[in-house]
Amino acid sequence: MTKYDAIVIGAGHNGLITSSYLAKAGKKVLVVDGRTHAGGCASTKVIANGFHISDCAQWVHQLDGAIVKDLSLEMHGLRLGKSKRTLALQANGDHLTIDGDSLSGAGINASDKKAYKEFKSQMRAFAKLMLKLYRTRAPKLVESDRGDKMTLLSLGLGLKMMGRKNRQDMMRLVLINIYDVMNEHFDHDGLKAAVALDAITGTNMGPRSPNTVFTYIHRMVGEALGNRGVAQVMGGMGSLGGALLSSAKTHGVEVRLGEAVTRIIKTDDRVTGVELSSGDVLEATAVVSSADPTTTYRDLLGYRNIEAGQARRVEQYRTRSGTGKLHLALSGLPSFTGVSPEDHSQRLIIAPSMDAMETGLNPIKYKELTSQHVFDISIPSIEDPTLAPAGQHVLTALVHYVPYELKTGWEGVREQLLESLLVQLEVYAPGIRTLIVASEILVPEDFEVSHGVTGGNWHHGELSIDQALMMRPFPGSTQYTGSVEGLYLCGAGSHPGGSLMGLAGKNAAEEILKQGVLS
Structure with missing residues (x-):
């Protein structure tokens, strides 16, 4: 055999x-x-x-x-x-x-x-940071693997280089919904909906659903990839x-x-x-x-x-x-x-x-x-x-x-x-x-x-x-x-x-x- x-x-x-x-x-x-x-x-x-x-x-x-x-x-x-x-x-x-x-x-x-x-510009910065994680195995936080430590170190450096405002905004935005973020940034209903569509594609979620900023950043990784x-x-x-x-x-x-x-x-x-x-x-x-x-x-x-x-x-x-x-x-x-x-x-x-x-x-x-x-x-x-x-x-x-x-x-x-x-x-x-x-x-x-x-x-x-x-x-x-x-x-x-x-x-x-x- x-x-x-x-x-x-x-x-x-x-x-x-x-x-x-x-x-x-x-x-x-x-x-x-x-x-x-x-x-x-x-x-x-x-x-x-x-x-x-x-x-x-x-x-x-x-x-x-x-x-x-x-x-x-x-x-x-x-x-x-x-x-x-x-x-x-x-x-x-x-x-x-x-x-x-x-x-x-x-x-x-x-x-x-x-x-x-x-x-x-800000979402692209977030996506570039995310790409650091996407190009390798996701590091575990509770184990002492050297490779995982290096990934976390690279991620931390990327966060620092991002600048204070972007760093604070990423921590604030990544877990919330795209609906609130769109209303925070834009006036035009058609623009808000167009961006929100990219956040919910392939999901079972709506613009008000938690995690939809994260799914939008996931999609933006495509731009980080060129x-x-x-x-x-x-x-x-x-x-x-x-x-x-x-x-x-x-x-x-x-x-x-x-x-x-x-x-x-x-x-x-x-x-x-x-x-x-x-x-x-x-x-x-x-x-x-x-x-x-x-x-x-x-x-x-x-x-x-x-x-x-x-x-x-x-x-x-x-x-x-x-x-x-x-x-x-x-x-x-x-x-x-x-x-x-x-x-x-x-x-x-x-x-x-x-x-x-x-x-x-x-x-x-x-x-x-x-x-x-x-x-x-x-x-x-x-x-x-x-x-x-x-x-x-x-x-x-x-x-x-x-x-x-x-x-x-x-x-x-x-x-x-x-x-x-x-x-x-x-x-x-x-x-x-x-x-x-x-x-x-x-x-x-x-x-x-x-x-x-x-x-x-x-x-x-x-x-x-x-x-x-x-x-x-x-x-x-x-x-x-x-x-x-x-x-x-x-x-x-x-x-x-x-x-x-x-x-x-x-x-x-x-x-x-x-x-x-x-x-």
């Missing part, structure tokens, strides 16, 4: 990144995934004949350029589009344009323009997955797609391998899971193989998402009122006000549909015509405040939700309904089934301060090390968290190599 140095569960972006770095270090690595295509949430599918959509992740805005370079992803076919401006659509057709640190339109006043530059706004992957998100797969194979990684891991095998007091859906049993010195922590511990390892206290932590780990997706195949380019033809290729958002966002959130707390959604819209076929037949287009939208679970269940309700979303869209894009060739609405439950993410959460767990940094995903399973010897985590459920960043995968590989367990 072949024994591997490491078996990586899941061919998502973090799993492939971990496997590539381990293989580059000379280790014998196997990646196994039940899906037939690599990439995880970086995936593309056909919605209708000739129409291709990114069916989970929509934008790239946090991908670490160092990983792109280390793994030669551009040589393997990765191409990113141009950085997008954000157009915050207003009902009167006079829209707010956000271009880097600059604002225009929608009657934005000089005071808000100045305040926005100052706000972004990304200016969001961008699309040319060819669809699946091209990122394809580039990562090609790179991994070039580095000697063995990949088995279409075969799911059904069980992580524990022998005596350590993990020794996995069992596949085919019945094959494979041995490894280390099993590295890029699946979310709940799937890893509850479904694959099993609670009987971990301590009762750890099982309780897994059960209490918050994973529910409040984000769905709308996919439309269109016979022509839709016309958003007040948006120039060239600006239809930019990021279009619909978030009228923070109070409207809170109103949209409230029903999903009680497992009910809301009639007020928040949209983050892309028409990627404008910049990349290969995604649709000539003269036709695809539209994808992240839709916020879609419940994971309904009291009535989702059977027969998706059509009702789709109709509600189209009614809301037509306020800004009259006649879009007449262009629809095919449509699809995905709710969090669908992502759980299609992409294997518990709760439909692409962050692999709520990104809040008690489930972040040295607490991610939960005590007893931090710093990429599982609660059983021989088991490691490398997915978005480990530090530093979700989005197509890749640092969780890179950091996990570095930690495994540092520990010397594969020697």
Whole structure:
């Protein structure tokens, strides 16, 4: 029987990144995934004949350029589009344009323009400090590890260099909600809502929820990594997955797609391998899971193989998402009122006000549909015509405040939700309904089934301060090390968290190599 140095569960972006770095270090690595295509949430599918959509992740805005370079992803076919401006659509057709640190339109006043530059400068300073933590394992505060001490020393120096005001503001702001911070800084309701949207994307939270300043800083780490706004992957998100797969194979990684891991095998007091859906049993010195922590511990390892206290932590780990997706195949380019033809290729958002966002959130707390959604819209076929037949287009939208679970269940309700979303869209894009060739609405439950993410959460767990940094995903399973010897985590459920960043995968590989367990 072949024994591997490491078996990586899941061919998502973090799993492939971990496997590539381990293989580059000379280790014998196997990646196994039940899906037939690599990439995880970086995936593309056909919605209708000739129409291709990114069916989970929509934008790239946090991908670490160092990983792109280390793994030669551009040589393997990765191409990113141009950085997008954000157009915050207003009902009167006079829209707010956000271009880097600059604002225009929608009657934005000089005071808000100045305040926005100052706000972004401060948030960027916070994000640069956060990046120090994100590029390494999160340090534990109660142990005397030398590496952790050096990380804490670097963090302390960064805080000192930040200046007194920024240091005080970071301590004050990081645990509070984005609603209060927006009202403290700005007058314009559209601007407040546009910033708040970036704080709640992919979460189950509203602007008034605690931790939303932290989630905004998490998103701003993308700018600290050198990304200016969001961008699309040319060819669809699946091209990122394809580039990562090609790179991994070039580095000697063995990949088995279409075969799911059904069980992580524990022998005596350590993990020794996995069992596949085919019945094959494979041995490894280390099993590295890029699946979310709940799937890893509850479904694959099993609670009987971990301590009762750890099982309780897994059960209490918050994973529910409040984000769905709308996919439309269109016979022509839709016309958003007040948006120039060239600006239809930019990021279009619909978030009228923070109070409207809170109103949209409230029903999903009680497992009910809301009639007020928040949209983050892309028409990627404008910049990349290969995604649709000539003269036709695809539209994808992240839709916020879609419940994971309904009291009535989702059977027969998706059509009702789709109709509600189209009614809301037509306020800004009259006649879009007449262009629809095919449509699809995905709710969090669908992502759980299609992409294997518990709760439909692409962050692999709520990104809040008690489930972040040295607490991610939960005590007893931090710093990429599982609660059983021989088991490691490398997915978005480990530090530093979700989005197509890749640092969780890179950091996990570095930690495994540092520990010397594969020697």
